Amino acid sequence: MNAVHAATAAPTVESNPILNISIFAAFVAVTLFIVIRASRNNKTAADYYAAGRSFTGPQNGFAIAGDYLSAASFLGICGAIAINGYDGFLYSIGFLVAWLVALLLVAELMRNTGKFTMADVLSFRLKQKPVRMAAAITTLAVCFFYLLAQMAGAGGLVSLLLGIDGRVGQSIVIAVVGVLMIVYVLIGGMKGTTWVQIVKAFLLIGGAIAMTIWVLAINGFNLNTLLEAAVANSDKGEAILGPGLQYGANPWDFLSLGMALVLGTAGLPHVLMRFYTVPTAKEARRSVVWAIWLIGGFYLLTLVLGYGAGALVGADVIAAAPGGPNSAAPLLALYLGGPVLLGFISAVAFATILAVVAGLTITAAASFAHDIYANVIQKGKKDAAGAPVTADPNAEVRVARRTVVVIGILAIVGGIGAQGQNIAFLVALAFAVAASANLPTILYSLFWRRFNTRGAVWSMYGGLAAAIILIVLSPVFSGSPTSMIPGIDIVLWPMNNPGIVSIPLGFFLGWLGTITSRTKESPQLAAEMEVRSLTGFGAEKAVDH
Template identity: 90%
Template sequence: MNVVHMAAAPAGENNPVLNISIFAAFVAVTLFIVIRASRNNKTAADYYAAGRSFTGPQNGFAIAGDYLSAASFLGICGAIAVNGYDGFLYSIGFLVAWLVALLLVAELMRNTGKFTMADVLSFRLKQRPVRMAAAITTLAVCFFYLLAQMAGAGGLVSLLMGIDGRIGQSIVIAVVGVLMIVYVLIGGMKGTTWVQIVKAFLLIGGAIVMTIWVLAINGFNLNTLLESAVEASPQGEAILAPGLQYGANPLDFVSLGLALVLGTAGLPHVLMRFYTVPTAKEARRSVVWAIWLIGGFYLLTLVLGYGAGALVGPEVIQAAPGGVNSAAPLLAQYLGGPLLLGFISAVAFATILAVVAGLTITAAASFAHDIYANVIQKGRKKADGSPVDADPNAEVKVARRTVIVIGILAIVGGIGAQGQNIAFLVALAFAVAASANLPTILYSLFWRRFNTRGAVWSMYGGLASAIILIVLSPVFSGSETSMIPTIDIAIWPLNNPGIVSIPLGFILGWLGTITSRAAESRQLAAEMEVRSLTGFGAEKAVEH
């Protein structure tokens, strides 16, 4: 049995000066990309949808960059290193979720929409109530997702710079938030997309190098790697079997699985990526590229997670700044010393910046386009009685101001979410998306009778139930790892609300529809069905 024993210490000591230099170089390069890309931001379509100028392969890399968040790289590697098999379930859930999004909603949404998810949901229903509900659910999902990314950024940069303690990490999170605001204000969707493309290249490339390195240490024998991980883990062989994390409460795993598998199809920042290509054909090409990139990456996380557990050790990982989220950077330090640590940490930081920029511009677009332009301004009249049309330039200005507000909220929330596993926090965002958005999206696309009351009940009911159950769960209070450990209002036993809130969202959509006598336009329902399936009329919708 050729077992590789865990070394007593990483191959090289942490070098904050070198790490900060690499980190600063990445920030400078990405800022340069954003500034160059921002030169053509002249219209709302440029700011929200990058002028629909990206090709299928480019958008495929950007989708992978958006989807492979800090949870995919830092959170999952840490979850596998500490909890083994149960941690790898995140990878499986995220990958299967992408297939659900592809088969059920991606191309149909692209054919029907313009800038945001609400464009699709309000196509054949009453504009004001549906747009308002869709915008609120979009903002909620983006906020939960931002919590995960900001918490990951705090732990990562703290490790990179040798900063420990809650105050130091809070300062780091604030700096990340300010950088995020600058990126989105300057670059819009085009700048964000190019950062995501570059980040996808670097992230996947770095993960491949580390995977080959870990396998080489273990003689390119996966069995040897697993044996090493078993020997290094206090849990022993339990890390190779299901149940280490979710064995005590199988319902928690079912709830998590539902959230992961169904959540992606309701994530507004992923769906918005399909509006950056010129045609439905390019949207399909981008999906094919994204599937290969995302699927390949999640296979790598198995080796990286168990590799971190075998070579660094679960106890060392949990004691590091950032906790389990430090597994991948610590593995990089073990393999290549401070230089590889600096590179991988900078790539992970670029990952966080790209994802938070995408989330922020999605949330800002939803508020400016859906609430400001289509709810507040819609229906207003001038002194002579003529309608007031929302000025696209004013709409973009509102979006930019919204970016600043969202950035401040993300900083405050990220400080409160420190210490949580970011893969787990993202699972909460998935649960909210699957509860509040997915039922309405599917009903709108596939059920002709679906009406405004069903949409509003589904979105508000799914959102409210998910958030209430999260607040009443051990995630929010009642334990040392809770977001607010000083209070205890945890009466809901599960960490993830999906097992209740997702079915409730579907039930409320159905119940609201069958109890409403309001007749929606059958002509619009038929037009939406034709447009979503064939793309006919989609380009006309984009132009107008």
Template identity: 85%
Template sequence: MVAAGDTVDNNPVLNISIFGAFVAVTLFIVIRASRNNKTAADYYAAGRSFTGPQNGFAIAGDYLSAASFLGICGAIAINGYDGFLYSIGFLVAWLVALLLVAELMRNTGKFTMADVLSFRLKQTPVRMAAAITTLAVCFFYLLAQMAGAGGLVSLLLGITEQIGQSIVVAVVGVLMIVYVLIGGMKGTTWVQIVKAFLLIGGALVMTIWVLAINGFSLNTLLESAVAASPRGEAILGPGLQYGANPWDFISLALALVLGTAGLPHVLMRFYTVPTAKEARRSVVWAIWLIGLFYLLTLVLGYGAGALVGPEAIAAAPGGVNSAAPLLALQLGGPILLGFISAVAFATILAVVAGLTITAAASFAHDIYANVVKKGNVPPDGEVKVARRTVIVIGILAIVGGIGVQGQNVAFLVALAFAVAASANLPTIIYSLFWRGFTTRGAVWSMYGGLAAAIILIVLSPVFWGTETSVFKNTGAAIWPLNNPGIVSIPLGFILGWIGSVTERREEDPVKAAEMDVRSLTGHGAEKAVDH
């Protein structure tokens, strides 16, 4: 058995070779898949050509981001039980998304969240608000992925200087732009399918390996983790990370559990299947795959704590996000490290590509085609604008990713979830289930929830006053909680209700009835999209 703190030599040349091969293979897949990207339906929704199981793997690929693999393993290795709460939150969140919105959103048969929200409300203000909230959520999520990529590649190449890590983030951003420009949704989906298969397979192999070292006894593993941790048995119980401020934990829990149902890039995956039946099949596959993976994170996190040691993880390039790659290095040497890191890199690339295409679709389809051009767009015009948008989003993601280096990616994703739950979820729920919902309610809910979430994040310890803040040890936080969800999510719902009850209803009853029938049955949805 390898003891915590024992070092295993890293081999940057081998790592980058495995890495390069991986990028070459996924780029080949993207180019092959991209040959039919002619229409907006091809570029945004992959021509609705994927089966339920294929889309289930792709949903798992989209959902199991750098936060799931790098961030959660690191959080468990250092904070034990409190780190595993991320796994529980992300998994329960998926069930909320499934039960409340996934199939109903799919049945309206559109490309973006704004299509659904504007179906029975006034087009221009609702589309504009929905596009802005979508872009905000995608940007926060992109920051997390870029931070993970910078830390991961820096660990592989042994880069410790900030300038070197910044260059790495820039290279990842350029690669992402290339993937999305060439592949569209079809190429992105195939990369996600391959990545989900490899990520779950790699995690399973590492889990079995860790358990084998500990005699297939979870109890022995936990004892080893306790022995290696300076915090001792405290890592087995709640309170290490959130004990000082339980309100922060409640806020995080709200954001995690409610956020998925408002994540535009996950909801967009449901538009890539041809029928509501295939959408349901894809959900079943996704739940099994995602559930299995989150169980594995418990063993991987405590395994990293036991075999690598929390201090070694915290001191490594990439900090807390390097727990899983360091565990791979400890178990199987440079070859396993190279493979697991390449899989983690593919994870980041696939999720970033999915986020970018969602943001580009939202801008090109909602703002450009429907607000600016009022629907008068040539067949290829929308896709051209989407591709230009991808370049702009990529540049912003690179700049932001350089700014948040060193932050735990699971924590950064929790902020994206809070923004999604505050700005998007109230409007989605009201649109699908409340006949009295109005345009004013939608606009107030989206802008109010978004503004509250972002203002509270900027005023919080995320930005000010601590060692891990964006502005390290500068000033003092005005708002004490790291996550804004406990205030911003209820506020989004309240504003949606107030806005609706104070506006005289001008709803078209025929439109409302059609929305009900379509969301519940899918009848007429495909025709509405393709023509």
């Protein structure tokens, strides 16, 4: 089929909102059933936060893939490749290479040293209150940026699915997504969320494989034919096959993005929290290996799907659809299989968003309840007789559930404000914040014995502040029609991603804070942490000292 005909044919196929909403409702019903079944065993804090550490390595690998293959991976990257070609695929490469950092430096050591959250590791041998508070704040910031991306993707996707256009309609859709997310997490906890992610990973990878085979079949199973069709149907011509279309004007911006993508994964709190759902460090390692294979295979599929959408649907049609570039994969499904395939793929993508936002929400809630409430607010309190008061695990879980509602409301408001942004790009900002605020402290805590409380606090707050300030002063936030707030112009930082400055600054502040502090941390705790991280001995003990 020639590309010109494809570009004119795609828009004539209309979606069927009744069929789509029926498929969508069936997915929601099935996943809610899974969540309710899984919630029966949520009796303790370990059950709610870490699924009772009951998942095997392969199961957790699928769950990690389900967590990681978010709306950005499926919708954002396909759209970026369809419109910008090679430069869009750089997201896939960065997201995948990042797992090597997580596997080699973080996964096993975090599983051995922590209990429920990232802050358990960071505060293990340092002063509890200041480090836990800083870690909780950075966790909440990363989760909020990531949630923005998912909620914005949900608005565009379901608007396309149901034929809803306009900002008000998409805002209503985002609100519905937020409410469903709150219900999932309140009922299912980590166990329910994990099973939804496993099911979603199967469906997403299966759907992507089917669409990839279909696209290749149309092109005679010849990748060169597909690329020629994509070039013929793009107003940018052969430029979509080479680097520089999106980042050629400012290679420093690309370097900044690459640093954020490669270093960000190892600092993402919702990914790190997944390592606590397995019983041993060996299973944590296995889960990462499984995740790498699943995620790597999926990203190869996005190359075909992205160029396939460009060839068969056309960049102009994609850009003009509700959700903009994020609609590339659903529109390709509509072109290939009509309303039925569109309904299925959109429902899978919607399940993707629900599972990811549920994982993010439970991570943020656990961080607030476990780190701030139990270990900062309640820590050190005494009863009338002067005896220390320990935080009740049941009360901690109740606080976590209330936090879920608050986070859900904030995510709805933020998602409404972030409509129209490319979600792969929004996720890159979350990666930049994670790499700037979390990764330096994680690596210093695990590998530098001299590292101390001042270094940890300076690194986390400094990296977080630098990343957020540079984002606010960048073209992403203001100054152009595609900015988050297009009506104002406060651009002082020329790059779209802050990583090139904020990530080295996070490492530098961690070093500077440590060498300028005269406080000596406990050498016994440093030795205990080293032994525990490398051997796993004592990993099941509560992190409390």
